[in-house]
Each structure stands twice: as structure tokens, then as C-alpha cells.
Amino acid sequence: MRKFIKAGLMLVLGLTLVAPGMTTPANAASKVKVVSTSKIAKKAYHGKKGYIYSSAKLTKKKHNMKNYKYTTWYGTKKATIKRAGKKRASLTYIKTGKKKGWIYSKYLTAGKAPINKNKKLKDDIASFNRAAMLGDSGFQYFVNFSAKNYEELGNSLGYDGLGQYNGSTEELTMTRKALLGIYDIFKGRFSKIQNANLKAMANDLENFSISSDNDLASEKLRSFAETLENLIQSLD
Structure with missing residues (x-):
């Protein structure tokens, strides 16, 4: 019996010694x-x-x-x-x-957090490629789907592929859709004047009836594409 009493006292003493050192969530909050x-x-x-x-x-x-x-x-x-x-x-x-x-x-x-430039570039490249797929085969031929930077993205729209903006009404309509899709990715990312000019060009191109004058449509597409090319390259 004495052994049980002694063991019980030691257990109580042990708990007494340990308890002050223990911190419950409630005590921590208090x-x-x-x-x-x-x-x-x-x-x-x-x-x-x-x-x-x-x-x-x-x-x-x-x-x-x-x-x-x-x-x-x-x-x-x-x-x-x-x-x-x-x-x-x-x-x-x-x-x-x-x-x-x-x-x-x-x-x-x-203030707002800084932009994660690496992630932004990757997202832009992926979005650019998706928009480019809306263009006709001639347009897609000149697109660098393996682009690693904004310089290479812009080159997809530049002088190397001027011929891509000539074609049938259907092909030109597809190219317009691709270019306007690319514009949507980058609009608002440039200077105030550049953004305003680009927006005006986009609105003009979107509202233009391609079937009425394919030569003029080709010129509008070419001009818009070259403007996009230079602005996208400036993001590097």
C-alpha cells in the first residue's frame, strides 16, 4: 500500500513540476x-x-x-x-x-506588389501562342512558337512575314482575329500616347469590312502588326 501511495505522490509532484512549463493555446493567447x-x-x-x-x-x-x-x-x-x-x-x-x-x-x-517578370513573360508567351493559333496557316507559319523573350515574340509579327497579310477574305479575317487577340494581351502596357494610338488602330481594324477591300485590309493588318511588333519588343 505504501508503495502505491509513494508512486502516486511522485506522479502528482511530477505533474506539478511540468505543468508551469507547458503552454496551451489558451495561455499563449492570454x-x-x-x-x-x-x-x-x-x-x-x-x-x-x-x-x-x-x-x-x-x-x-x-x-x-x-x-x-x-x-x-x-x-x-x-x-x-x-x-x-x-x-x-x-x-x-x-x-x-x-x-x-x-x-x-x-x-x-x-503600394502594390512588384511584378514577377519571369512568370509574366511565361504567361504572355503562352497567351500569345494561343492567340496566334486563331490566324490562318500563312500567319502561323511565321509565328515563333518557341519564343523565349519579347524580342522574339515581336519578330513573329514583323517584316519577315509581311506576305502573311495578303490572302483571301477568310484568311485575312482569321489573321485579324489573331492580331486583335494578341493586342488584348498587351493593351495598356505602354505609354499613354502609345496605348491611345494602338487602341485607335485596333478599333479601326475591328470595324473595317474586309470583304469590301482586301488590299486596304492587308495594309491595315500590316500596319497594325508592325506597330505591335515594335511595342512588344520594347517590353524586354
């Missing part, structure tokens, strides 16, 4: 005091590091900002917190799509 919260005007932010938490009490990490360097977040709330033994800190509530949470404000930079 160490963060939310001093104040307030709404702020919606503002764009981006960042390179820091965890995004589910609540201002920092109870659960939801995301790591290092995985979202090229993502723009929007802040709508601020909070001031106090942690045991530490100075007060500022948090910002941010959201992008369905992702949201609180992050230390010091990890945020005001």
Missing part, C-alpha cells in the same frame, strides 16, 4: 492583449516576410508572407497589441482574395 483596434482607409500593401495570423491575439499562423512577394494585399484595420515583457506593437489586417489575417505592420510596404 499573453497577447489587444489594446485597441480601428478601421483605416483601404490601402494596398506588399511584403517579403512575416507571418499572417488568424486573429490579433496571434493565436494561429495562417500564411507566410515570404510566399507572397508578388501579391498585393489590402489593409482595412489596425490593431495595437501588448505582449508580456515586450513593448506595444502595431498589427494590420490585410486581405487578398480569400486569404486574410493580421500581420505586424513593420513587415508591410505601402
Whole structure:
């Protein structure tokens, strides 16, 4: 009997010694005091590091900002917190799509995130190739479907393939569809004047009746293609 009593006392003593060192989620949360919260005007932010938490009490990490360097977040709330033994800190509530949470404000930079240029180029090449497939066989013959940069993409539309803009009404109509599709990919990416001029050319080409004058249609296609060529190459 004494052995059982002794064993029981040792177990209780062991739990007493271990318990203070254990931290439950509730205890962890209680160490963060939310001093104040307030709404702020919606503002764009981006960042390179820091965890995004589910609540201002920092109870659960939801995301790591290092995985979202090229993502723009929007802040709508601020909070001031106090942690045991530490100075007060500022948090910002941010959201992008369905992702949201609180992050230390010091990890945020005001403004939209930078563009991931490598990913953008790959996406542009894929979109360019899809649009080019809408053109007739003559148009596709001159397209560099293995292009690795904007210089090579632009060359697909340039002087090497001037003959591709002559053909039947059906072929010219297909080529127009391909060129306007390529325009849709890159519109708005140039200077204000260039964007305005390109838009005017696109509208004119889209509204032109090809069947009424194939020679004029060929000239419009050629002019539009050469303009696109130079502007796309300028993106490198």
C-alpha cells in the first residue's frame, strides 16, 4: 500500500513540476492583449516576410508572407497589441482574395506588389501562342512558337512575314482575329500616347469590312502588326 501511495505522490509532484512549463493555446493567447483596434482607409500593401495570423491575439499562423512577394494585399484595420515583457506593437489586417489575417505592420510596404517578370513573360508567351493559333496557316507559319523573350515574340509579327497579310477574305479575317487577340494581351502596357494610338488602330481594324477591300485590309493588318511588333519588343 505504501508503495502505491509513494508512486502516486511522485506522479502528482511530477505533474506539478511540468505543468508551469507547458503552454496551451489558451495561455499563449492570454499573453497577447489587444489594446485597441480601428478601421483605416483601404490601402494596398506588399511584403517579403512575416507571418499572417488568424486573429490579433496571434493565436494561429495562417500564411507566410515570404510566399507572397508578388501579391498585393489590402489593409482595412489596425490593431495595437501588448505582449508580456515586450513593448506595444502595431498589427494590420490585410486581405487578398480569400486569404486574410493580421500581420505586424513593420513587415508591410505601402503600394502594390512588384511584378514577377519571369512568370509574366511565361504567361504572355503562352497567351500569345494561343492567340496566334486563331490566324490562318500563312500567319502561323511565321509565328515563333518557341519564343523565349519579347524580342522574339515581336519578330513573329514583323517584316519577315509581311506576305502573311495578303490572302483571301477568310484568311485575312482569321489573321485579324489573331492580331486583335494578341493586342488584348498587351493593351495598356505602354505609354499613354502609345496605348491611345494602338487602341485607335485596333478599333479601326475591328470595324473595317474586309470583304469590301482586301488590299486596304492587308495594309491595315500590316500596319497594325508592325506597330505591335515594335511595342512588344520594347517590353524586354
